[in-house]
Amino acid sequence: xxxxxxxxxxxxxxxxxxxSYCRFTSGRSSLPxxxxxxxxxxxxxxxxxxxxxxxLWNYDRLKSLEPVRGNAIDVLLSSPEAPGASLFVQGAKFxxxxxxxxxxxxxxxARRRSWKWGLLLAAIVALAVAASFAAGWSPLxxxxxxxxxxxxxxxxxxxxxxxxxxxxxxxxxxxVAALSNLSARLSxxxxxxxxxxxxxxxxxxxxxxxxxGGQIVLTKGLLDKAESPDEVAGxxxxxxxxxxxxxxxxxxxxxxxxxxxxxxxxxxxxLANAGLMLAQLGYSRGAEHEADLDALHLLKGAGxxxxxxxxxxxxxxxxxxxxxxxAKSGALTWLRTHPPAAERAKLVRQQSDYxxxxxxxxxSWQELKSICKTTIEPQKPGSGD
Ligand SMILES: [Zn+2]
Numbered sequence: 416x417x418x419x420x421x422x423x424x425x426x427x428x429x430x431x432x433x434x435s436y437c438r439f440t441s442g443r444s445s446l447p448x449x450x451x452x453x454x455x456x457x458x459x460x461x462x463x464x465x466x467x468x469x470x471l472w473n474y475d476r477l478k479s480l481e482p483v484r485g486n487a488i489d490v491l492l493s494s495p496e497a498p499g500a501s502l503f504v505q506g507a508k509f510x511x512x513x514x515x516x517x518x519x520x521x522x523x524x525a526r527r528r529s530w531k532w533g534l535l536l537a538a539i540v541a542l543a544v545a546a547s548f549a550a551g552w553s554p555l556x557x558x559x560x561x562x563x564x565x566x567x568x569x570x571x572x573x574x575x576x577x578x579x580x581x582x583x584x585x586x587x588x589x590x591v592a593a594l595s596n597l598s599a600r601l602s603x604x605x606x607x608x609x610x611x612x613x614x615x616x617x618x619x620x621x622x623x624x625x626x627x628g629g630q631i632v633l634t635k636g637l638l639d640k641a642e643s644p645d646e647v648a649g650x651x652x653x654x655x656x657x658x659x660x661x662x663x664x665x666x667x668x669x670x671x672x673x674x675x676x677x678x679x680x681x682x683x684x685x686l687a688n689a690g691l692m693l694a695q696l697g698y699s700r701g702a703e704h705e706a707d708l709d710a711l712h713l714l715k716g717a718g719x720x721x722x723x724x725x726x727x728x729x730x731x732x733x734x735x736x737x738x739x740x741x742a743k744s745g746a747l748t749w750l751r752t753h754p755p756a757a758e759r760a761k762l763v764r765q766q767s768d769y770x771x772x773x774x775x776x777x778x779s780w781q782e783l784k785s786i787c788k789t790t791i792e793p794q795k796p797g798s799g800d
Contacts, residue, residue, distance in 0.1 A: 432508035439463055441500045452504045454512050459492065461502060472496050474517040482522035483514045490520075559664035564628065566680035567664060571628030573679050574667060575614075576793065578624070579632060583790035585615040590786025593779035597644070600774070601652050604716020609659055613651065617787045621731070623650050625657040627664045635787045641727065644783070648714065648774035649724030656709030662702050707762055720771040725763035728756035 437452035439461060450463035459477065461470040472494040480491040480501075487510040492502045504510075514521050559567070598613045605611075611629045621636040631654045633647070641647045657663060668676045698706070707724070714721045775783060 432506075433512055435504050435506035435509035437461065437502055437504040439500065439502050441497070452502065452509070454509065454516055459502070459504075459513070470497060472502070477517050477520060479520045482525040483510055483520045484522045485511070485514075487511075487514075555665040555668055556661050559627075559661040559668065562664070562680065568628040568630075569680050570664065570667060570676060571626040571630040574626035574663065575630055575632060578626070579616045579618070579793060582616040582618040582634075582793065583787075584793055585617050585635065585787035585789070586791050587782070587786045587789040589782035590615070590784075590788070593775055593783040594786065596779065597648060597651065597774055597783070600717045600719070601648060601655060601713045604713050605655065605659060611655055611658060615786050617790050623654050625654040625663050627661075627667065629655075629658045631655065631658065638784055638786070640731065642730070643723060643726075644773055644775035644780045645720055645723030646727040647723075647783070648717070648719045649710065649721065649727055652710035652713040652717075652719075653706050653724060655713055656706030657698065657702070659709050660702065660705050662698050662706065666698065707759055711762070711766060715766075715769055717774075718769070718771050719774045721763045721766050723774070725756075725760035728759050732756040 433454040435452055437450050438447045439450055440447040448463045448467065450461060450467070453460040453462070455471065458471045458473040461472065463470075472492065473496065476495050478493045480493070483490055486507075488507045489503065489505045490510050490513060492504065493500065494502075504513075518524055594613055594615065598611055602609070602611055609629060611631055613631045613633065615633045615635065615638065618634040619636045619639075620634055621640050622634045623632065623637050625631050631651065633651070633654075637650065638647065641650070710724055711721055714724065773780075
């Protein structure tokens with residue numbers, strides 16, 4: 416009588432490859448119960464001996480902890496028919512026959528499902544693009560916004576690595592703390608789900624830029640030129656604005672093409688010089704204005720005066736005008752990618768007053784300025800090509 420036959424581990428019957436030793440663990444009671452599992456017509460029949468009701472786990476609804484591979488010697492199953500419970504079944508033949516009854520548990524099916532996820536993602540992206548197109552938004556931006564965050568991070572890593580190549584990252588602990596405090600303060604008014612990762616590189620060129628995934632790079636050259644923490648806050652808020660608007664993502668996709676960008680995001684390639692290309696292309700005037708408006712919003716939310724934002728650009732453009740040799744310091748290139756300083760200063764002047772405190776206290780400011788006291792070699796990008 417099948418209802419009473421119990422088996423010991425490893426005692427798989429040679430006569431019937433559809434029956435095997437099993438161990439049932441219910442979600443509630445901690446003690447596992449040994450029994451026999453049989454591959455029936457419609458599902459796995461579980462016989463745990465006297466005192467336990469017979470169970471039938473339908474093939475269609477079965478789940479396995481791991482995909483059932485061709486060489487599996489056992490399986491670990493669960494089913495919505497017994498929430499929280501698990502069933503361990505020993506036996507290679509049982510596993511192989513189970514795969515015949517429930518093909519969705521196989522490794523091949525799992526691979527197909529991951530393809531389906533890819534297709535689903537593509538469909539979501541296509542929908543987002545179509546919807547935004549209908550609404551008159553930028554399709555590229557909607558595409559970027561629909562991407563999983565990990566993809567944007569990979570694109571950002573690749574861009575940052577390529578653009579900072581040859582320069583060490585500044586990691587003095589006090590400076591890093593001051594910078595992350597400032598970044599957190601400015602992030603308070605950022606939209607939900609947007610976060611930033613700001614790094615400083617030991618690079619004399621004056622520069623600041625955002626790369627995908629909310630990553631922002633500031634250079635030592637910029638910190639040296641800044642005369643107050645409010646100026647750094649202004650520049651940082653402006654770059655955060657680019658990040659909020661996904662300008663780096665759309666810029667890279669536009670400059671290297673969608674296919675190459677997707678390849679990088681899937682971990683299949685580096686950005687080579689495309690990152691540098693992006694930096695030199697700069698953004699449209701409209702994009703710069705958007706970043707400025709976001710920056711003003713972030714500064715206000717952080718209780719930091721917006722004057723720094725205007726001052727810095729005005730001062731740097733003056734230095735540049737007086738001394739064309741400064742073009743070599745990168746100021747010229749950087750300013751060229753930004754709208755006229757006067758325009759920005761006017762925008763800042765139009766802001767109504769609000770209570771503000773310095774972006775950093777004097778000590779933190781000095782600590783930020785000396786963040787390059789300690790540096791580390793940049794991590795080598797994953798791909799050598
Ligand atoms: Zn900008």
